[in-house]
Amino acid sequence: MATATNLCGVKTPYSFSKRALRVQSLCLQSRISFDPLVDLCGVLRVRGSGKGRGVRVVCDARKSDVAGESEHLEGTSKELTCVMKFGGSSVASADRMKEVAELILSFPEENPVIVLSAMGKTTNKLILAGELASSCCAKVSEIEELSFIKELHYRTIDELGLDKSLITDHLNILEQLLKGLAVMKELTPRQRDYIVSFGECMSTRIFAAYLNKIGVKARQYDAFDIGFITTDDFTNADIMEATYPAVAERIHGDWISDPAIPIVTGFLGKGWKTCAVTTLGRGGSDLTATTIGKALGLREVQVWKDVDGVLTCDPNIYPGAEPVPYLTYDEAAELAYFGAQVLHPQAMRPAREADIPVRVKNSYNRNAPGTLITKSRDMSKAILTSIVLKRNVTMLDIVSTRMLGQFGFLAKVFATFEDLGISVDVVATSEVSLSLTLDPSKLWSRELIQQELDNVVEELEKIAKVNLLQHRSIISLIGNVQKSSLILEKVFHVLRTNGVNVQMISQGASKVNISLIVNESESEKCVKALHEAFFESDLPDLVYVNGSPPLEAKA
Numbered sequence: 001m002a003t004a005t006n007l008c009g010v011k012t013p014y015s016f017s018k019r020a021l022r023v024q025s026l027c028l029q030s031r032i033s034f035d036p037l038v039d040l041c042g043v044l045r046v047r048g049s050g051k052g053r054g055v056r057v058v059c060d061a062r063k064s065d066v067a068g069e070s071e072h073l074e075g076t077s078k079e080l081t082c083v084m085k086f087g088g089s090s091v092a093s094a095d096r097m098k099e100v101a102e103l104i105l106s107f108p109e110e111n112p113v114i115v116l117s118a119m120g121k122t123t124n125k126l127i128l129a130g131e132l133a134s135s136c137c138a139k140v141s142e143i144e145e146l147s148f149i150k151e152l153h154y155r156t157i158d159e160l161g162l163d164k165s166l167i168t169d170h171l172n173i174l175e176q177l178l179k180g181l182a183v184m185k186e187l188t189p190r191q192r193d194y195i196v197s198f199g200e201c202m203s204t205r206i207f208a209a210y211l212n213k214i215g216v217k218a219r220q221y222d223a224f225d226i227g228f229i230t231t232d233d234f235t236n237a238d239i240m241e242a243t244y245p246a247v248a249e250r251i252h253g254d255w256i257s258d259p260a261i262p263i264v265t266g267f268l269g270k271g272w273k274t275c276a277v278t279t280l281g282r283g284g285s286d287l288t289a290t291t292i293g294k295a296l297g298l299r300e301v302q303v304w305k306d307v308d309g310v311l312t313c314d315p316n317i318y319p320g321a322e323p324v325p326y327l328t329y330d331e332a333a334e335l336a337y338f339g340a341q342v343l344h345p346q347a348m349r350p351a352r353e354a355d356i357p358v359r360v361k362n363s364y365n366r367n368a369p370g371t372l373i374t375k376s377r378d379m380s381k382a383i384l385t386s387i388v389l390k391r392n393v394t395m396l397d398i399v400s401t402r403m404l405g406q407f408g409f410l411a412k413v414f415a416t417f418e419d420l421g422i423s424v425d426v427v428a429t430s431e432v433s434l435s436l437t438l439d440p441s442k443l444w445s446r447e448l449i450q451q452e453l454d455n456v457v458e459e460l461e462k463i464a465k466v467n468l469l470q471h472r473s474i475i476s477l478i479g480n481v482q483k484s485s486l487i488l489e490k491v492f493h494v495l496r497t498n499g500v501n502v503q504m505i506s507q508g509a510s511k512v513n514i515s516l517i518v519n520e521s522e523s524e525k526c527v528k529a530l531h532e533a534f535f536e537s538d539l540p541d542l543v544y545v546n547g548s549p550p551l552e553a554k555a
């Protein structure tokens with residue numbers, strides 16, 4: 001009897017079917033390590049790598065048929081190898097779609113799963129159209145955003161030489177939905193998710209049809225139909241565990257029976273209770289990509305953007321920002337969480353769990369090396385990796401009205417936030433007081449509405465004195481916190497020179513992030529000055545006090 005590892009990581013005896021034994025023998029013949037894993041559905045999955053190529057073989061351990069599998073198993077070059085995700089900016093027009101098709105074909109050794117976002121700014125336009133329709137500001141047929149979406153998609157179809165019927169049903173349903181919103185005079189998060197889903201549904205249909213037209217066999221998938229199961233948190237849903245086996249089975253099953261490049265809608269899922277379409281939060285196609293990478297055990301996930309990788313800061317704030325060649329999952333996650341638009345905050349989770357490298361590349365400059373994100377990297381020379389600015393942050397200073405030493409104060413404060421469903425970003429605390437910032441991304445618009453803030457203050461004032469400070473920014477310094485004294489020394493030198501007072505400082509438990517809270521009006525100036533000091537200055541990093549090197553220099 002052979003053994004296989006179950007999902008809890010335990011090796012258990014497993015009675016292999018003829019088919020599984022055949023997989024084992026083919027793996028051995030091809031010098032692919034045989035590492036069987038039994039998933040929740042009892043399906044035996046084998047991961048391994050032979051001659052530098054990632055290979056994944058799926059077979060059912062309980063069935064005994066071997067027919068139809070041999071070509072797939074022997075011809076390992078026909079395995080799906082990686083995910084390539086293209087964001088809205090990469091597929092913004094017919095010309096861009098042609099370039100992306102050419103880019104995909106320029107990697108003949110790859111059999112990618114393609115994940116696409118909506119074309120250009122379609123998602124923003126869909127949200128606006130929904131808001132306008134429900135607020136009765138305009139007649140639906142006259143909503144400019146709707147006309148823009150129709151025109152963009154029909155023009156793209158025309159320029160690619162495709163048939164309009166590909167998306168006419170979608171555009172008709174979209175218009176009907178907007179008319180419905182105008183009657184109801186409301187736009188719920190659930191309705192908003194359904195409306196925005198049309199962007200990805202249309203871009204993927206157009207792109208798959210174009211590939212088929214140029215003779216590259218492709219198959220379109222709506223993520224909500226192929227097992228992307230999420231929580232029912234509309235506008236910010238979370239991927240659930242059941243997604244991985246379901247997506248693997250569907251995409252892999254189709255690939256084996258009739259190989260065609262899978263073209264999957266990014267950003268979308270299906271709520272597990274409501275069965276309604278959900279979205280994964282803005283920029284959620286990155287998460288779709290890493291989820292597929294983990295589900296299929298692929299070799300690499302590539303996210304193709306309009307910048308040369310993750311940069312040392314937001315190029316819109318400082319155009320001199322430079323690409324960062326290597327990052328760890330922790331650094332990338334922290335960077336995204338603290339506001340770098342370039343990656344979705346949750347996207348690193350599946351990649352980290354499956355230990356799959358994520359490469360951030362530029363679809364406009366494909367020869368640029370980009371950024372490689374992996375579990376670990378050489379940190380010996382790393383000091384600061386990237387500077388991230390999160391604007392429009394609200395800060396609360398909370399001081400207990402009771403005596404020093406009163407226990408349970410912090411618990412009561414955090415219980416208030418839990419009751420009101422508001423998450424907190426950065427915290428600095430003593431026994432009787434704490435300062436914290438509120439996460440503005442909780443709401444779609446990335447701003448906490450005034451009524452929620454009033455509720456927070458009203459509740460907290462029952463136990464504390466509360467000072468609400470708006471228009472603040474968080475500057476997050478992502479880097480090697482083992483060198484925190486060195487980083488802080490330089491930071492405070494720069495801020496003092498620029499006359500900026502830091503209002504709060506916090507070092508994340510993740511050990512890759514130091515956060516500073518400053519006034520919004522001073523924040524851009526700070527980021528530029530910090531960027532110059534850390535990435536462009538020839539000044540020595542270490543300033544010796546009284547002629548003796550600081551501790552970390554001695555170590």
Ligand SMILES: Nc1ncnc2c1ncn2[C@@H]1O[C@H](COP(=O)(O)OP(=O)(O)O)[C@@H](O)[C@H]1O
Pocket residue numbers: 086087088089090117283304305306307309310311312313314315316340341342343386
């Ligand atoms: N640190 C950063 N590194 C790279 N890009 C950043 C950074 N911070 C903000 N950005 C912005 O993120 C954009 C890329 O992210 P996004 O628009 O979501 O890409 P896509 O839509 O192609 O997936 C860049 O054009 C850039 O303006």
Ligand SMILES: N[C@@H](CC(=O)OP(=O)(O)O)C(=O)O
Pocket residue numbers: 086087088089117118123124199266267281282283284285286
């Ligand atoms: N279209 C969605 C999802 C997405 O991921 O887009 P992009 O890859 O262009 O950031 C959005 O705009 O949020």
